[in-house]
Amino acid sequence: MRSTRRIIQVLFFLFFIVLFIKARYPYSNALPSDIMLRFSPLVPVFDFIANFRISLLFWPALIILLLTPLLGRFFCGWICPLGTTLDGVSHLVNSPDNRKSIDAKKWRSAKFILLVGFVILAIFSVPVWGHFDPLSIFNRALTVVLYPVFTLFSESTLQALTHIRFMEEPVFAMFDFFKSWIMPEDQAQMQQVFWIALLFGGILALEKVTRRFWCRNLCPAGALLGFLSQFRFYERLVADSCPQCGKCARECKMNAIPEDDATFTNKVECIECFNCGVTCPPKIDAITYRWRWKPYHSAVDYSRRQFLGSAVGGVGAIGLASIGLHNKKAQARVIRPPGSLPENEFLDQCIRCMECVRICQSNGRCLQASGVTENLEDLWTPVGEMRTGYCEFNCNLCGEVCPTEAILPLPLERKKQTAMGLAYFDKDLCIPYAKDEDCIVCEEHCPTPDKAIKFDEKEYIAPDGSRRMVKYPYVDENLCIGCGICEYKCPLKGEAGIYVTNEKEDRLTKEDLVKPPAPKSKSKSQENALPY
Amino acid sequence: MRRRKFLRYTGTGLLGLGLGAVPAGNIIRAAGSNAPDAVWVENGEPAALLQAAIEAYGGMRRFITDGDVVVIKPNIAWDRAPEFASTTNPELVAALVKVCREAGAKEVKVFDRTCNNPRRCYRSSRIEEVAKSAGADVDQVRDYLFTDISLANGEELSEWPIYRDYLEADKVINVPIAKVHSMSTVTVGLKNLMGVMGGDRGSIHNRFTTKLIDIDQEILPTLTIVDAYRVLMHNGPVGGDLADVKTARTLIMSDCTVTADALALRLFDYQMDQVEHIKEAYRRGLNKYALDGVNLKTVNLS
Ligand code: SF4
Ligand code: SF4
Ligand code: SF4
Numbered sequence: 110m111r112s113t114r115r116i117i118q119v120l121f122f123l124f125f126i127v128l129f130i131k132a133r134y135p136y137s138n139a140l141p142s143d144i145m146l147r148f149s150p151l152v153p154v155f156d157f158i159a160n161f162r163i164s165l166l167f168w169p170a171l172i173i174l175l176l177t178p179l180l181g182r183f184f185c186g187w188i189c190p191l192g193t194t195l196d197g198v199s200h201l202v203n204s205p206d207n208r209k210s211i212d213a214k215k216w217r218s219a220k221f222i223l224l225v226g227f228v229i230l231a232i233f234s235v236p237v238w239g240h241f242d243p244l245s246i247f248n249r250a251l252t253v254v255l256y257p258v259f260t261l262f263s264e265s266t267l268q269a270l271t272h273i274r275f276m277e278e279p280v281f282a283m284f285d286f287f288k289s290w291i292m293p294e295d296q297a298q299m300q301q302v303f304w305i306a307l308l309f310g311g312i313l314a315l316e317k318v319t320r321r322f323w324c325r326n327l328c329p330a331g332a333l334l335g336f337l338s339q340f341r342f343y344e345r346l347v348a349d350s351c352p353q354c355g356k357c358a359r360e361c362k363m364n365a366i367p368e369d370d371a372t373f374t375n376k377v378e379c380i381e382c383f384n385c386g387v388t389c390p391p392k393i394d395a396i397t398y399r400w401r402w403k404p405y406h407s408a409v410d411y412s413r414r415q416f417l418g419s420a421v422g423g424v425g426a427i428g429l430a431s432i433g434l435h436n437k438k439a440q441a442r443v444i445r446p447p448g449s450l451p452e453n454e455f456l457d458q459c460i461r462c463m464e465c466v467r468i469c470q471s472n473g474r475c476l477q478a479s480g481v482t483e484n485l486e487d488l489w490t491p492v493g494e495m496r497t498g499y500c501e502f503n504c505n506l507c508g509e510v511c512p513t514e515a516i517l518p519l520p521l522e523r524k525k526q527t528a529m530g531l532a533y534f535d536k537d538l539c540i541p542y543a544k545d546e547d548c549i550v551c552e553e554h555c556p557t558p559d560k561a562i563k564f565d566e567k568e569y570i571a572p573d574g575s576r577r578m579v580k581y582p583y584v585d586e587n588l589c590i591g592c593g594i595c596e597y598k599c600p601l602k603g604e605a606g607i608y609v610t611n612e613k614e615d616r617l618t619k620e621d622l623v624k625p626p627a628p629k630s631k632s633k634s635q636e637n638a639l640p641y
Numbered sequence: 642m643r644r645r646k647f648l649r650y651t652g653t654g655l656l657g658l659g660l661g662a663v664p665a666g667n668i669i670r671a672a673g674s675n676a677p678d679a680v681w682v683e684n685g686e687p688a689a690l691l692q693a694a695i696e697a698y699g700g701m702r703r704f705i706t707d708g709d710v711v712v713i714k715p716n717i718a719w720d721r722a723p724e725f726a727s728t729t730n731p732e733l734v735a736a737l738v739k740v741c742r743e744a745g746a747k748e749v750k751v752f753d754r755t756c757n758n759p760r761r762c763y764r765s766s767r768i769e770e771v772a773k774s775a776g777a778d779v780d781q782v783r784d785y786l787f788t789d790i791s792l793a794n795g796e797e798l799s800e801w802p803i804y805r806d807y808l809e810a811d812k813v814i815n816v817p818i819a820k821v822h823s824m825s826t827v828t829v830g831l832k833n834l835m836g837v838m839g840g841d842r843g844s845i846h847n848r849f850t851t852k853l854i855d856i857d858q859e860i861l862p863t864l865t866i867v868d869a870y871r872v873l874m875h876n877g878p879v880g881g882d883l884a885d886v887k888t889a890r891t892l893i894m895s896d897c898t899v900t901a902d903a904l905a906l907r908l909f910d911y912q913m914d915q916v917e918h919i920k921e922a923y924r925r926g927l928n929k930y931a932l933d934g935v936n937l938k939t940v941n942l943s
Contacts, residue, residue, distance in 0.1 A: 134760055268785070288781075293760060295784075472758055501758055502881075503720050503765065540847055549824050550843045554756060558881035564823070580824070598756075600843025 110383035110398065114187055122193045129251050130291060132464060133471035136506050146462050146512035149244040150174055150184060151330050156513070158231045159457040166514065174337065181341040182334045185324055186362075186380035191243040191312075195321055196362075198313045204320040206359045207368070213319055213326070214364060214410075217378065220325075220332035221411040222419040227329055229423030234453070235430045237485060239460035240308075243323075243330050249489065250309035252467040253478055257297040263287060264296070294471045298497065301478040301489065320362045325378065335377040335409065342404050345385065347372040351395040357385040376407040430485040439482040441610040444493035444591065446476060446507045447500060447527045448519040451616040458515035461489040465507035465516055472506060474498030475593055491516075493529055495593030495609050500529060502556035502592060517617055525557075526626050530591030531613040532561070532584050539599075539606030541581045545569040551595030551607050552582050561588035562595060562607075586613065676703065677938035678930045679895035679904055685942035687870050688736035690892035693940050694866070695740060698894055704864050705812055707745035712810035713737055713777065714862070716818050716833050717753035717768050719879050720761040726871035727880040728766035729818045733868050733892070737816065738775035749777040750806055753836040787839030794925075795855035797848060802839030803860055813862040815898060819869045819905045821877035825849060826916045828878050829905045830865040830898040831857050850917045857898075858927050865901040867893040872908050897929035898922075904937065 125145045132142035146152070153167040153174065163171070173184050185192050227238035239245050267287065270280045299305075315322035324331045351371055358366040365378035366385065386396045446465055449455045461478075469476035469491075475498035476491045491507070493500060505524035508516045519527060532551075536542035541549065541564075552562040564580040571577070584607075591609045599605035676699035682690045695701050705711060715729035723731055734751065741749045751772045755762040759781050763769035769779045787802035807813060817833030824846060825832055834857050835842055845852045869891035873880045880886070889908055895901040899922045906916065913920055913932070923932055930936070 134758070135764060293781075471760065474758075501720060501761060503761065504758075546847055547824065547849060548843075548847050550846050552823050553846075553878060556879055556881065558876065558885075560823075560876055560879075598843055600841055600846065 111387045114381070114383050117187050118193050118196070121188050122190050125190045125247070126251075129248065129256075129467065132468045132510055133294065134468070134504070134506065136468065136509060138509055141510070142468070143462075143464050143510045143512035144169060145190075146244050146248060146460065146464060148173065148184075148188065149242050149330060149460070150177075150333055151238060151242050152460060152513065154333065155227075155231050155236065155238055156458075158228065159234075159236070159454075166512075173334075177334050177337040178340065179342050180381070181338040181343060181376055182331065182378075182380045184334055185328075185331055186382040189243055189324075189330075191247045191328075192321065192324055192380070194247065195313065195316055195323060199316040199320045202317050204316050204318075207319070207361060207364045208359055209319075216326040217410045218412070218415050220327050220329060221336070221409065222415055222422070223327065224329040224332040224336075225416060225419040226423040226426060229420060230427055230430065231457075233424075233427050234457065235427050235486065236457050236459075237426075237430060237488075238329060239462070240489060241327075241329050242460055242462070243328055245460050245462040246309060246312070248467070249305055249461065249463040249478070252297075252463040252470075253299040253302050254306045254309060256292075256467075257299055257302070260292040260294075261296055264292070295474075297470045297474075299466075299478065300494070301480055304480075305478065305489070319364065321380075324380065325363055338376045338379075339409060340404055340406050341376050342400055342402065343381075344376075344399060344401050344404055345374045345379070346397050346399055346401075348395040348397070350393055351389075352393065354390070354393075356390070357388045357396070360388045361385060374407070376404075377409050433483045434481075436482070441612065442492075443479070443482055443487070444495070444530045444593070444609060444611050445614065445616070446491055446493065446511075446516045447505070447524050447529050447590075447615075448508045448517040448617055450515055450517065450618060454618070455515050455616070456486050456490065458513045459490050460513055460515075462512065463489070463491070464510045464512060465491045468506045468510050469498070472504040473501035473592075473594075475500050475597070476507060493593060493609070495596040496605060497597075499594035499597040500592040502594075514619070517619065517622060519617075519622070523622070523626060526590070527615045527617065528590045528613055529593070529615075530609040530611045531586060531589050532591060532593070532595055532607050532609050534582065534584065534607050535604065536606075538601055538604055539582070540601070541579055543606075545571070545577075545579050547580055548600065548606075549580050549582050550598050550600055552580075554594045554598045556592060556594060557588050557590060559588055561585050561590070582607075589613075678897065678936040679893065679900050680938050680940065681891070681893050681904060682940040682942065683889070683891040685890060685892075687730045687733035687868070687892075689942060690870065690890070691733055691736045691740065691866070693942055694892050694894040697938050697940050701740050701744035704814075704896070705741055705744040705746050708747045709745065709811040710748045710809070711741045711746040711750070711812045711814065712807055713741070713749060713751045713772075713814045713816055714807070714833065714836060715751065715753060715768055715816040715868075716828075716836065717762050717766050718756045718836065720755075720757035720765050721880065722765055723767055724871070724883060724886070725880045726818060726820065726873040726886045727878065728762070729768065729816050730868045730870045731767040731771045733866075733870065734768050734816060735771040735775040737814065737866065738772050738777040741814070742776050746812075750810070751777045751779045752782050752804070752806065754782045754804065754838070754842075755836075784839070790859060792855050792859055794858060797851045798855045801856045803856075804837045804839065807837040807860065812864070815862040815865045817865070817867055818871070818873070819867050819908050820873035820880070821875060821909060823877065825853075825918055827902075827906065827909060827911060827919075829867055829902040830862075831902050831918055831922055834860060834862070834898075850921045853918050854921045854925055854927070857922070858925060861898055861927065864894070864896050865898040867901050867905050869893060869905065869908050874909070899928040900930050900935055903928075903932060904935070 148169040267284045312323045358368045363378040365375040466476045475493040477494045479492040508518040555562045564582040569579045593609045595607045596605045680694045680697045682694045719727040721727040822828040872889045875885040
């Protein structure tokens with residue numbers, strides 16, 4: 110059983126990694142990259158709280174939720190990529206066995222406190238659970254931390270190795286392989302990388318305290334699944350031959366076997382790794398796993414007092430999370446991906462997984478993990494940073510890969526008419542206005558079929574009396590879609606001469622998608638008529 | 642192969658820099674014969690236009706010798722399908738790759754430093770796909786493979802980074818598509834060379850004429866082939882509206898970029914006076930043939 114579990118665990122892990130790598134241009138939806146994130150058991154629950162619906166979009170999670178009362182926390186032991194990562198790390202750092210961490214059992218309830226706190230916050234429309242969703246944590250760490258660091262190191266290492274003469278050939282074969290299959294994008298530069306690395310690194314570092322510290326004590330998904338597994342039918346049974354040597358209790362990944370009674374399993378905690386069956390000395394071999402139709406019950410380590418505590422804490426956190434900065438400048442720069450739901454629904458639906466940010470890296474590279482601009486809800490949601498990238502006119506991929514449709518999957522034609530914002534000139538900076546010299550790089554790059562940046566050509570008379578014609582650009586509000594390529598390409602150092610705000614952004618709902626877009630100016634894009 | 646050579650240069654220091662600084666342009670002055678100065682072919686499909694032009698121009702062997710490494714520089718700047726006439730016609734590029742190989746080229750490389758995301762441009766323009774199957778190396782431009790060259794005759798700029806493949810090639814064929822351009826009125830051969838320039842190209846746009854010609858004069862290509870099969874008449878250089886595309890079914894070829902560009906103005910009914918950067922190229926004597934004395938051969942395929 111243990112080997113089967115290990116093989117499946119590794120296969121799921123590789124599957125998730127392949128899905129992650131595959132999330133890039135050119136993208137095919139045949140195997141959707143975001144399916145990994147729809148495995149998260151928390152997503153349908155919080156979707157229900159926000160929208161009173163059970164969405165079949167999250168079918169992988171629904172299957173897991175349905176099976177858990179029968180099977181227990183198999184998701185944690187077999188599927189969750191964060192769990193697999195932690196298992197790997199615990200081998201590396203040699204986590205101590207349970208003798209040292211017996212006392213730590215009292216921390217178990219923390220995950221229930223967190224889960225209940227998140228539920229209360231979600232009921233009051235403060236969606237912050239996504240920051241702690243295990244699959245979001247994993248994908249966010251991959252996108253913002255691991256992949257960029259990996260590409261940085263491998264690219265520069267490979268380049269350095271080519272200087273060793275006899276290595277040239279094999280290293281270049283590898284370089285080509287990497288560049289065509291693994292990291293075709295330029296090196297990703299991510300804001301928030303430090304904080305996201307800190308959360309992820311912290312979770313890994315806790316393996317030094319106990320094995321699966323995060324899963325035992327903190328994971329809200331683990332809490333939910335544990336709650337559902339109290340009565341599970343598939344049980345670990347211990348024969349009378351057991352001498353109560355306590356070995357399985359010491360080795361259990363989840364500390365789910367009481368040290369004084371090896372015959373009992375805490376079903377709320379057990380993740381069905383089947384290590385105990387292997388740990389039991391072969392001569393004794395007392396452990397079997399079987400279905401029983403009259404299963405015993407394990408209580409959840411969560412008292413009424415703790416419930417009250419999490420309720421009070423949750424309400425307190427509502428206040429904390431809702432205090433806004435009301436910084437008008439920062440608010441105007443919160444530019445959401447094209448096709449995002451209206452802001453409140455968007456914040457409810459977004460699970461802060463950064464899948465959109467990932468795929469944007471192989472396109473216009475504008476999306477970044479936001480910091481706190483208005484309040485805590487903004488943290489690690491996607492925003493367009495138009496000075497580090499822009500939204501590629503012919504790209505609609507963030508909507509394709511968003512697991513929760515916080516960004517709607519817009520057809521390409523529709524996306525091209527969906528405004529992310531509106532561009533403004535800063536005439537104190539813009540070269541033609543500030544220096545009366547030509548530039549209009551922004552106008553050149555403007556992608557709308559009828560350019561949203563236009564210009565007036567006027568004669569300029571210099572102080573010395575010389576004359577020249579200068580092209581002064583301006584924005585046509587009705588044509589601008591706020592893609593930000595103007596801001597990105599503006600050759601000025603520092604602040605650009607043109608910048609995008611979220612004014613006039615189009616926020617869509619699912620219902621809008623079936624209606625034709627509101628007639629927008631004389632936009633005359635026809636690209637869809639073509640086979641490419 | 643190519644990259645290996647490059648990286649060895651980075652490894653062995655400045656040797657590569659010294660070699661890289663030899664300008665690729667101005668190497669070949671067409672050997673006498675009775676070839677015309679330029680050819681104008683019209684009313685054909687891209688491959689046929691090219692074939693006719695090369696025949697009229699004395700054959701590709703005039704320019705390519707056995708074992709040459711040839712760089713073809715089309716316009717792949719935008720993430721647009723070929724129909725929008727923002728990027729060079731892919732069939733023309735493919736045909737050209739074949740011609741170069743048949744003329745004895747050892748390697749043919751096709752690349753451009755794009756404006757939109759490079760992988761999107763290479764794909765949407767279809768140039769990557771067709772040039773590869775015609776036998777060219779089509780690689781992405783890597784930003785660590787640019788070399789500063791000194792611009793001895795520069796009036797404003799004294800050095801600029803240029804892509805090393807371009808500098809090291811034995812022969813260079815510039816294949817712009819003819820388009821209108823808001824800032825430079827038109828973009829043809831001289832402007833297309835911006836695709837081998839590194840650094841902050843946006844800054845070239847300020848006092849554009851002087852800066853462009855400063856760099857261009859050091860990197861003029863062996864041969865210029867203007868793709869005017871489809872011509873973008875408005876909203877250039879990006880385009881995006883089929884109504885702005887004129888199907889001119891034309892090709893212009895010359896070993897003098899400035900002459901080719903000047904001829905291309907006829908496509909738009911522009912006068913030289915309206916196009917500062919071509920005028921400037923003449924003023925600085927980058928042309929091989931006098932403006933009013935071009936021996937032009939016209940071929941009509943219909
Ligand atoms: S908007 Fe981005 S971060 Fe949020 S759920 Fe969708 S893909 Fe994940
Ligand atoms: S549509 Fe725009 S924001 Fe979304 S992934 Fe593509 S380039 Fe990025
Ligand atoms: S690119 Fe920048 S400086 Fe140039 S015209 Fe546009 S806004 Fe002004």
